Amino acid sequence: MGVHLQEAMRRAVDESDKVRGSTSPNPPVGAVVLDVAGAVVGVGATQPPGGPHAEVMALRDAGERAYGGSIIVTLEPCDHFGRTPPCSQAIIDAGIAQVHYAVADPVSYAAGGARTLARAGVAVTTWHDATPVTQGPLRAWLHRQRTGRPHFTYKYAASLDGRSAAADGSSQWISGDQSRARDRAERSKIDAIVVGTGTVLADNPWLTARNPDGSLTDHQPVRVVVGTRPIPPEARVCDDAAPTVFVRSRNIDDVVEALKDHVDVVVEGGPHLAGAFFKAGMVDRITAYVAPVILGSGTSAVVDAGVGNIADAKRFHCESVSLLGDDVLISLVPR
CATH class of the missing domain: 3.40.140.10 (Cytidine Deaminase, domain 2)
Incomplete structure (x- = not known):
């Protein structure tokens, strides 16, 4: 049949x-x-x-x-x-x-x-x-053919009131187990992950793609660390689990140049780096993991995005919404 x-x-x-x-x-x-x-x-x-x-x-x-x-x-x-x-x-x-x-x-x-x-x-x-x-x-591939540059997805996890970290700087864990598992699996399907030096110094992330049992997947994205602050050699991004590129600059053009051979790139933070991408008009998609928690104060997910008034607001169209345990995953693209 x-x-x-x-x-x-x-x-x-x-x-x-x-x-x-x-x-x-x-x-x-x-x-x-x-x-x-x-x-x-x-x-x-x-x-x-x-x-x-x-x-x-x-x-x-x-x-x-x-x-x-x-x-x-x-x-x-x-x-x-x-x-x-x-x-x-x-x-x-x-x-x-x-x-x-x-x-x-x-x-x-x-x-x-x-x-x-x-x-x-x-x-x-x-x-x-x-x-x-x-x-x-x-x-991402079609985007690169149209624009000549990588497709950048800004990915973040935040509380209901838009905080990516609590007042003391702690952020592990805002999102739930299902959200984190999906994120780690999704990393095996991208070319690179971009973070700022602040995120590396504060959270010491590994930025690797992992199987459900925690083992490393066959494909690992390139870890890209942006900023001028020195990173200690014992940082997890300095190990040999995946390649790491250090971009000693705060200029988004330098980041794009460092990733010129890549197609599908995720920007994971921190808030100042995210703001720079928004200000430069380089955010092609947002994937937001919104957790059902209220922090009341702490670090915003995005800082200094070049928005001075409501007329300058960066507006997005919602492509999809799904549940991951108690979290809500929202996919958005620029209007």
Whole structure:
């Protein structure tokens, strides 16, 4: 019994999300192959740079069962020779009859796969709703193609009254276990984490991606520490669990330059660093973990964001809201 194309696209999105963080600077793409009866016979996702793309992985998985079938893919199949041959030709050689893709490739030298496929007699369809892809696994990569710089997500945990730390500076733990577990798992899907020297000196964070059992994941983001204050060699960010880059500057342009080869970057604090990113217009998304606690005083999540009056307020659109235990996770993007 065949599966609905909508289900197949969801599976492709899920496959692409699994490889986030391991494909940069290439996009994390997912693909699903259906046989002539509509049954799933192959799934695949982009491999690390130099490895096969999602379509090739899915076609290998399907083998001869792909002939006459369909392939559902989150990004238009590439049409150029790079470190790997064009996916459009691999699809033609496999005898695929139909291609459904969610997002057109914005890279000029790689685009054109849909045209090549159509010329070869393959039926090509653009997916009706690309939102799960553009707001999901391909968000950061598409942003980089548009802007030429990394996609910056400001992530923070705060009390109901907007405090990221209590009056005495303590902040462990404002958010609950489920929020922290999600955050540690999410780190395995990004390229870099940015914090200020103040956060390192106050909290001594490890900034690593971890499995549910606390062990380190295979992929670790680069730890980027911004500021001019010296960091003691015994700080946890100085160990060999993950690479660390020190940006001895308070200039956001210097941070962007240090991350020029990265795609998906999370800014974790502190409040002055966050304010500098807001002031520079460099916050592309916010993920806010709001805990059901009141602190009454203490450190604000953001300081000096360049807002002098209500007309200058940085306004955001809410993409999603979800519960993590008693915490609320809010995803927002600039209006």
